[in-house]
Amino acid sequence: MNITTENLSQLSYFVGVENDRLAGLPSLFNSKSFIKGQTIVSEGDKQENLHFVNTGVVKIYKTSSEGKEQIIKIVRPGESFNDLAVFGGSFCPYSAQALGNTTIIYWIHKNDLLPVMEKNWRIVRNALEILSEQARLLLALVEDLSFKNVTGRVAKILLQNATPGPEGYQRLTQYEMAAMAGTAREVVGRSLKNLEDSGAISLERHRIVIKDRSYLDRLAGLN
Amino acid sequence: MLSKEMNRLPIMPVIDHARCDGCGLCVTVCKCGALVLSGNTVAILEVDDCGWCTDCELVCATGALQCPFEIVAPEV
Incomplete structure (x- = not known):
């Protein structure tokens, strides 16, 4: 070459x-x-x-x-x-x-x-x-992974957006979730994988299906 | 948040042509051939085997390509 x-x-x-x-x-x-x-x-x-x-x-x-x-x-x-x-x-x-x-x-x-x-x-x-x-x-990644409860924030975002509106279910990209959680897309991707591994959600192609709402509530600090 | 128009589109990644600079990185990472370069932008084909890996969104430097997830909570 x-x-x-x-x-x-x-x-x-x-x-x-x-x-x-x-x-x-x-x-x-x-x-x-x-x-x-x-x-x-x-x-x-x-x-x-x-x-x-x-x-x-x-x-x-x-x-x-x-x-x-x-x-x-x-x-x-x-x-x-x-x-x-x-x-x-x-x-x-x-x-x-x-x-x-x-x-x-x-x-x-x-x-x-x-x-x-x-x-x-x-x-x-x-x-x-x-x-x-x-x-x-x-350094930003260290801050996200060490000090921020990103998985909890992602859990909260999922719960807040799980109610269908007049036009159907809310649709969010990982970049949008990252912006809402104040973190990087790469960290959101990892958090979604962690939530899937724990059985709280399942990733079904273009859908995130909430499987265990009470677990997400606890992670999000909502109960 | 996606617009009403985007919500009505078929379930494939979504391209914002105004943001697409035609770099073609998304085309090179696409595993299913759903993305093709068409002139100075990227076109999305409807294919059956798009597994929503989101790699195209990951590599897009301009945010033109989006792979939105529906957030579904089944009634209990």
Whole structure:
């Protein structure tokens, strides 16, 4: 796969970098195509490559010892992942899986990237902005998972919207529930799965069916 | 909350064409072939095997694609 400076100029770390400064970079990059569902990196892997999505989309997630999955981030074209292992630690703190049919990933090893960064302040500034944004995202997730009773809030939202109106049942997306609960969509998805595992609801394609109203009442603090 | 018009649509994911930027990410993640790129936007086909995985909604950066759930509480 031929990587050009134009390809690289679309990647988050190199946005705003003059084209002539990117001239030597394509030869330092590798690329590979992944199919939907294929694992790109696994949590705990020693992995010192900075990855970028060229086409397609990648899911970043962690898995608990019981097999429960928490999505951390969806990475879209131009965005990076595995930054944390590249700039410290060397071990990947999460797994990455291709969601798109043909997901093309570019990567550069840290030993090739760091000398380039030392010579170009704009790339360093981009990296700092990206890492700050990632830290902000992770802190928000910590707050949601540690301090907020998101499952209780989701239970309350389901109860409040379970009464059919003149036009039938209420319909809510996970983004709408997230906005109502003051959290991220990824956390709502996990909460719905938890409620389903506990038997309080069942997810039947486009329907959320309430199975145990009294359990949801208790979670929501309504009795 | 979805509009009256959206509530009357067939039970498939819903696209807001004004928000869709035609990036095609939803098409690449769709497992059942319900989504196709049509010009600069995405069209939704009625297919039998859409399992409501909501991956299309998850990857949509503009919020154009929606997979709303009906919240149903059977009478006891």
